[in-house]
Amino acid sequence: MNFTNITYSCGHDGYVELPENPKKRESQIKFLTEKASCPDCYAATLAKRDAENKIGCSKVKLSDDVFKAEYSDCKFTKVGITEPNMRYVFIPYERVAAMGVLKALGVKKDTPDYKEQIEFVAQKYLSKDTSAARKKLLTDEHISDNTKERLSVAFDIIEKYQEIISK
Ligand SMILES: [Zn+2]
Secondary structure, eight states: OOEEEEEOTTSOEEEEEOOSSHHHHHHHHHHHHHTOOOHHHHHHHHHHHHHHHHTTEEEEEEEHHHHHHHOTTSEEEOTTOOSTTEEEEEEEHHHHHHHHHHHHTTOOTTSTTHHHHHHHHHHHTTTSOHHHHHHHHHHOTTSOHHHHHHHHHHHHHHHHHHHHHTO
């Protein structure tokens, strides 16, 4: 093993294993001393970036397949993930809530206009005051118990969302 003490670009020292090949060795040293941060500073930078990305978002662990199919427009990170093909994705609260409402209402993800429905719910329902609708729901005899149950779950999600964003 060829461990050498170097000073990273952040000014902290550390031991690194360098390649035997002189050219590769030189370019690695150049990279570490001029561009790279020490592991602690690097982790701090990533943690800060994570915190910034998380504003207004839920951090959710997803497989790459699900990410590509449904959330490729969201910011993501791989920090802290040891499993292959998994990543953390930052999904806006609004979208999480709208999807929850649709699920409660029995709308499937493979519905052709699913994306439009998410936007519709986000714009029309997430900011609504649910208390009046809840009262009406309880006393309405024309609505089946099954539907009442679904709607009350949807109201729960809307209220939870409003609570989160009001903080
Ligand atoms: Zn450092």
